[in-house]
Amino acid sequence: MVSFSIQVLVALLGAGAALAMPVEEKRQDAACTGPLVRKAWHTLTDTEKKSYIDAELCLMKKPSASGLRGTRTRFDEFQVAHALKTEIAHFVGQFLPFHRLFIFAHEQALRKECGYTGAQPYWEEGRDAGAFSKSILLDPVLGFGGNGVGPNKCIQDGPFANYTNSLGPGYLVQDHCIDRDINDLFSTTAAAATVERCLNTTTYLDFWPCIENGPHGAGHGGIGAQMLNPVSSPGDPIFFLHHAWLDWLWAKWQAKDPKARLTDMGGNNKGVLGGVFGGPSSPGFGAPGGPGGPGFPGGGAPPPNIPGGFTPVNLTRPNDVPEPLVIGDPGNTTTLSHLLYLYGMTENRTIAEVMDTKGVLCYVYDS
Ligand SMILES: [Cu+2]
Structure with a gap:
């Protein structure tokens, strides 16, 4: 508990420092020359795939130094x-x-701490829509291993089969395997039509819920088990390629009208939680058939064939986890001044600073 409080304090101090400097001034400091180029996993050479996997394994071996609850490794x-x-x-x-x-922080850790020289790859899930179970991402040698097996749905092969997560499901601190429960029906949310519908929106207020309730659900629901848990899903290394795909979509959408969209932000800071991740009014992670949830059009009933139903378990925040703070954004509307803090995983940034991937983050996508 004590070490956790220190983490919060560090986050808050970081917030103060970030807010002390005007956002515009910080942005101009960022001269992004030679951005990293993020590529789709299926376009990587075998050597590139291997070096990414090796770097992730390295993070899984590096001891945790943060004191964050339950952690053993950097991963x-x-x-x-x-x-x-x-x-x-x-x-x-x-x-x-x-x-x-968050994905940037992971990419930086691979590069700075594990000798990785590439960029964070993304999983172009549209290629595998409706057939995640056959994705090359699940290759047992040059991929992330296959589906889970048995009552605990532990993955059986691939480079990460022997990793023991220290957290999850949800907030639970307990050892378990990396698990998967692949659902090809759920993965149809990655289909081109769903993605296109989002890319054709014109404001962030339309784009973000379209993505969160649509394509976002493909990787989480299609891979299942831990990936379907909104709290502990980064325990499966596929998480990082899934969210890099969503980030690619956001960057593509922004590039259609950079003048307007590199500063287009909005939405609520708080408010739709408590029942969001389960329960009848939940938007969930987007069911096939459309987006949904409080304030979002469409309604979002979970697909009927998810074993055990759609409600992920253990989503109640335990007493030793303080409520996360909204910093730099006093109202309930998300603005560019909103501070993104990551418990020391990378430098805290305002939303303004991360709007353009070619700013302080300095990366682009291959297409
Ligand atoms: Cu998330």
Whole structure:
């Protein structure tokens, strides 16, 4: 508990420092020359795939130094940092910027701490829509291994089969395998028509819920098990390629009208939680057939064939996890001044700073 409080304090101090400097001034400091180029997994060479997997395995071996609850390794720290932000990073305006910074922090850790020289790859899920079970991503040698098996749905093969997560499902601190429960029906949410519908929106207020309730659900629901848990899903390394895909979609959408869309932000800071991740009015992670949820059009009934139903377990924040704070954004509307803090996983940034991937983050996508 004590170490956790220190983490919060560090986050708050970081917030103060970030807010002390005017946003515009900080942005101009960022001269992004030679951006990293993020590529789709299926376009990587075997050597590139292997080097990414090796770097992830390296993070899984590096001891945790943060004191974040339950962590043993650097990889665990990403999972826990995500868990601690779950409530204010989903079904809110910061959904896309938060995950952009989160994936960036992971990419930086691979590069700075594990000798990785590539960029964060993304999983172009549209290629595998309706057939995740056959995706090359699940290759046992040059991929992330296959489906889970048995009552615990533990993955059986691939480079990550022997990893023991220290957190999850939800906020629980307990050892378990990386599990999967692949659902090809759910993966249809990655289909081109769903993606196109989002890309054809013209405001962030339409684009973000379209993505969060649509394509976002493909990777989470299609891979299932841990990936379907909104708190602990980064315990499966596929998470990072899934969210990089969503980030790619956001960048593509922004590039259609950069003048307007590189500053287009909005949405609620808080408010749709408590029942969001389960329960009858839940938007869930987007069911086939359309987006839904409080304030979003369409309604979002879970598909009937998810074993055990759609409600992920253990979503009640335990007493030793403080409520995450909204910093720099006093109202309930998400603005560019909103501070994204990541419990020390990377430098805290305002949303303004991460709007353009060619700013302080300095990366682009291959297409
Ligand atoms: Cu998330």
